[in-house]
Amino acid sequence: MKRVFIILIFCLFAISSHGQQDPQYTQYMYNMNVINPAYAGTTEGLALGVLYRSQWAGLDGGPTTFTFAGHAPVGERVGLGISIIGDEIGPVKETNAYIDFSYTIPVTAETKLAFGLKGGLTFHDIGIQEGTIDLIDLGDPFFAQNINETTPNIGAGVYFYKPNRYYISVSMPNILDAVHLDSNGNKIGSETQHVFAAAGYVFDLSENFKLKPHGFLKYASEA
Template identity: 55%
Template sequence: MKKIYLAALLALGGLLDATAQQDPHYTQYMYNMNVINPAYAGSKENLSIGLLYRKQWVDIEDSPSTGTFSGHSPVGKNVGLGLSAIVDQIGPVKETNVYADFSYTLKLGGEHRLALGIKAGATFHDVGLFTDIGE
């Protein structure tokens, strides 16, 4: 019985210190493939570039908006590289993400391929809660 109380206490203790974040909202995954999946980088035969913008609730001030730039290209026989930049703003909170992608594709025979990818980058937060003070 003591184990059950201990497990419940640990579970509730973990909830008290929980944190979360708001990820950019994408409605058009087919146009954001390398932003979501780094193994997609270099999957086309030539340079592929995309630019998207999404604004939710257009007539409401400080409504969520997301801008995305992405590009990827094959650079070797089985290697692809990609770059993406995402600017996401919800109210006073602005998040900018910059990522680089590396992919390696294994040809399994015929039309079958297995692509592996890794994504590395940086995230910059700007929480502008106090920018209007004193104006």
């Protein structure tokens, strides 16, 4: 008989209003390596996930996020992963492409501690000439052309877990403080650094039912 899983999600957000924000990961437990590279390879075999999130449905320019993530163990202690995240709000588009690496060490006979690193590129595009915004001053030189940037970034995390029972995750997927400039070299924004903390536990309610509560905390520092 197939087991039935009950999932409860508790999300707490402490978000700064300065600078660019990372995409909202409300379904993080289904693609954990997006926010924590240490998660890569912690499951058996290849794991793939695709998610789409649309906020303010029906409103033009509302935030949308597309995520593709995959990871697998390579050997006994090494894991590799990949993630692609596309975030769009109004004329602003941001695409992140990352490769994840993790190394796991046994703590006890049943628990493990994984360390992870991620590295990749962020493609930032402000399509101001695509008719996505209404300009008040058509002669403003800031809006004379589209703004396209590519910036590198790195991330790190730790993941302590007992398979099929509980986990504790702490990570910082964007460590570098990237600054966005326009075509004239003027600062138009910067990336806000985020710290993610998550935890979960599996309760056996009966032979066929499990309760899986998750907790999630995101902190954004000022840019």
